[in-house]
Amino acid sequence: MAKSGTFSNLHDWLISEDFTSARQARLHTVYLGWLSLVANPLAFAGFAVVLLLVIVAAFAPMIAIHDPFAQDFAMALQAPSAAHWFGTDEFGRDVFSRLIYGARTTLYITILVTVIVAPIGFVIGATAGYLGGWVDVVLMRITDIFLSFPSLVLALAFSAALGPGIENAVIAIALTVWPPIARLARAETLTFRNADFVIAAELQGAGTGRILLRHIVPLCAPSIIVRLTLNMSSIILTAAGLGFLGLGAQPPMAEWGAMAASGRQYLLDAWWLTTVPGIAILTVSLAFNLLGDGLRDIMDPRNG
Amino acid sequence: MSIIQTSEPSAPRKSALPKAAGKVATSFVVILTTLLGLMMITFTVGRMVPADPVIAVIGDQADQATYDRVYKEMGLDRPIYVQFAGYLSDVVRLDFGQSIITKQPVSTDLARVFPATIELATLATIIGAGLGIPLGVIAAVRKGTWVDHVARVVGLLGYSTPIFWLGTIVILVFYAHLGAIPPGGRIYLYDEGIVQARTNFILIDAALGGHWDVFRSALHHIIAPAVILGYASMAYLSRMTRSFMLEQMRQEYILTARAKGLGQRPIVWRHAFRNIRVQLLTVIALAYCGLLDGTVLIETVFAWPGLGSYLTSALFFADMNAVLGSVLLIGIISIAINLLSDIVYRFIDPRTR
Numbered sequence: 001m002a003k004s005g006t007f008s009n010l011h012d013w014l015i016s017e018d019f020t021s022a023r024q025a026r027l028h029t030v031y032l033g034w035l036s037l038v039a040n041p042l043a044f045a046g047f048a049v050v051l052l053l054v055i056v057a058a059f060a061p062m063i064a065i066h067d068p069f070a071q072d073f074a075m076a077l078q079a080p081s082a083a084h085w086f087g088t089d090e091f092g093r094d095v096f097s098r099l100i101y102g103a104r105t106t107l108y109i110t111i112l113v114t115v116i117v118a119p120i121g122f123v124i125g126a127t128a129g130y131l132g133g134w135v136d137v138v139l140m141r142i143t144d145i146f147l148s149f150p151s152l153v154l155a156l157a158f159s160a161a162l163g164p165g166i167e168n169a170v171i172a173i174a175l176t177v178w179p180p181i182a183r184l185a186r187a188e189t190l191t192f193r194n195a196d197f198v199i200a201a202e203l204q205g206a207g208t209g210r211i212l213l214r215h216i217v218p219l220c221a222p223s224i225i226v227r228l229t230l231n232m233s234s235i236i237l238t239a240a241g242l243g244f245l246g247l248g249a250q251p252p253m254a255e256w257g258a259m260a261a262s263g264r265q266y267l268l269d270a271w272w273l274t275t276v277p278g279i280a281i282l283t284v285s286l287a288f289n290l291l292g293d294g295l296r297d298i299m300d301p302r303n304g
Numbered sequence: 305m306s307i308i309q310t311s312e313p314s315a316p317r318k319s320a321l322p323k324a325a326g327k328v329a330t331s332f333v334v335i336l337t338t339l340l341g342l343m344m345i346t347f348t349v350g351r352m353v354p355a356d357p358v359i360a361v362i363g364d365q366a367d368q369a370t371y372d373r374v375y376k377e378m379g380l381d382r383p384i385y386v387q388f389a390g391y392l393s394d395v396v397r398l399d400f401g402q403s404i405i406t407k408q409p410v411s412t413d414l415a416r417v418f419p420a421t422i423e424l425a426t427l428a429t430i431i432g433a434g435l436g437i438p439l440g441v442i443a444a445v446r447k448g449t450w451v452d453h454v455a456r457v458v459g460l461l462g463y464s465t466p467i468f469w470l471g472t473i474v475i476l477v478f479y480a481h482l483g484a485i486p487p488g489g490r491i492y493l494y495d496e497g498i499v500q501a502r503t504n505f506i507l508i509d510a511a512l513g514g515h516w517d518v519f520r521s522a523l524h525h526i527i528a529p530a531v532i533l534g535y536a537s538m539a540y541l542s543r544m545t546r547s548f549m550l551e552q553m554r555q556e557y558i559l560t561a562r563a564k565g566l567g568q569r570p571i572v573w574r575h576a577f578r579n580i581r582v583q584l585l586t587v588i589a590l591a592y593c594g595l596l597d598g599t600v601l602i603e604t605v606f607a608w609p610g611l612g613s614y615l616t617s618a619l620f621f622a623d624m625n626a627v628l629g630s631v632l633l634i635g636i637i638s639i640a641i642n643l644l645s646d647i648v649y650r651f652i653d654p655r656t657r
Contacts, residue, residue, distance in 0.1 A: 141334075142341065149342070149635050152601070153596065153631055153635075244466075257466070268480050274469065275476075278466060282469070
């Protein structure tokens with residue numbers, strides 16, 4: 001165990017349970033979580049792929065060797081080669097470069113939906129659980145109505161009404177993703193609703209907003225984060241499905257679902273057009289599932 | 305609730321049924337509000353469409369007077385709740401308007417395409433449950449062994465695979481390279497029109513008429529999409545079965561059965577599995593609803609002439625009456641399936657009474 005001096009010191013400081021500050025205690029928890037994530041090979045693989053996705057999306061212009069939008073009909077439908085690792089599409093565009101830029105689209109949709117859905121789902125669920133009574137009944141009734149639709153069908157209906165486009169796809173997907181979050185937030189809130197610390201805060205005169213934000217949010221956060229991570233997988237699949245049906249990102253934007261769809265016309269001559277983006281969708285979606293599973297073991301063992 | 309309070313506590317056998325009936329009545333109220341909410345959503349979606357519905361009827365060449373007249377005729381000048389009430393009464397009379405593509409009432413179209421989807425989804429559920437439940441049971445019984453790991457990977461892959469892509473790859477491999485399956489559709493063209501349509505389920509119609517060649521043709525066509533959809537629901541069902549079984553295997557009655565000297569097989573199937581059957585029923589119902597999502601994509605890939613293909617082609621041509629009719633139908637089926645599983649659950653599981 002010949003660790004370098006500073007890292008070994010840092011490790012000791014993080015692992016020690018004789019906390020000297022609140023910051024050390026918090027970092028200690030994070031570090032222990034990190035250690036158990038690393039110890040779980042599947043979850044770590046998921047984490048690595050998600051990290052790779054973020055890096056690829058961030059540095060897309062540097063990684064892509066060709067312009068993803070440059071058309072060159074002389075080079076159309078070229079098989080994978082040293083110049084074009086994943087071949088070219090029907091417009092002669094480099095599939096590898098489009099795949100790299102597609103990571104941006106995927107990440108953009110996933111993050112945007114999650115950022116929209118997390119607060120909405122939490123506020124609706126926690127308010128219903130905390131206030132109870134008719135507020136609970138009405139809010140949960142609305143949630144159940146949205147839950148009763150198969151999610152892709154609901155997203156299809158909304159994107160049909162809003163028209164094609166990536167922002168509209170985000171709105172349509174967000175409308176289908178918030179109900180399970182609200183249900184979870186409500187269930188979590190109910191378990192803390194009558195806890196002594198909540199009643200103590202109420203007796204001190206804290207308002208509903210303060211109790212929800214300062215006392216309920218920190219306790220619900222782990223299970224909601226786990227659910228959001230698992231949800232990212234289904235967001236990616238729904239977005240790809242919308243793209244496949246021509247309702248998501250519009251050409252010439254690179255989107256994996258739309259890439260797979262347009263490759264279908266050349267399926268017999270150019271298998272790579274459909275295969276490559278599909279594998280990308282599968283890999284990223286699987287990674288979020290593995291990461292979410294691993295995070296659940298670490299952060300939310302109750303619901304495992 | 306009043307039924308429950310007036311029933312005698314000393315006669316639990318007699319009160320069991322009215323109490324269950326009371327619960328069913330409550331869930332009917334829940335269903336009604338859900339249906340109302342569903343229609344509110346489809347109504348809102350219909351009004352969100354940027355295209356002017358009047359122009360869609362009269363075309364953009366008509367003069368202002370015609371526009372105003374049609375505007376009034378369509379009831380667009382009336383308050384929104386009156387319009388919604390009109391929409392409700394239309395829907396209740398199964399009037400979803402006319403489809404732009406087929407020039408027929410949407411309800412007629414839906415009646416034509418719907419059996420194909422039910423046929424596909426039902427076969428897929430049978431495949432998914434037939435494979436997923438035993439896999440989940442074995443994974444739970446042999447927790448931590450390679451069987452469990454394989455089941456886990458199969459499940460996670462099922463959750464993560466884009467189903468439209470899998471369908472395309474299956475066509476590429478099994479149709480284009482192996483020639484083992486047809487590229488799509490429901491039966492071969494030359495088998496068209498032989499079978500008398502009685503139920504519109506082609507497998508059943510062919511079997512009833514004794515046309516076994518058509519039956520084989522239909523089976524040949526349905527197998528690939530059904531297996532792919534079945535795989536998706538297998539992933540979900542095996543995972544749920546595993547967690548239900550693990551919960552049962554921890555119970556003390558299993559320990560008792562072991563102490564009595566009962567073998568592994570009867571413990572697993574006659575004791576533990578018996579207790580999860582009711583839970584499984586609910587999960588299968590949920591999986592069936594989930595399949596309705598999958599059929600939209602897989603029908604498009606396999607040119608399966610069902611509700612999903614109808615919906616996607618309607619989307620493509622911005623045929624909103626057809627889109628909303630299909631969406632409403634899918635929503636209603638989901639609610640109906642969940643209600644059905646709820647009722648069955650309440651009646652066959654003594655613990656819920």
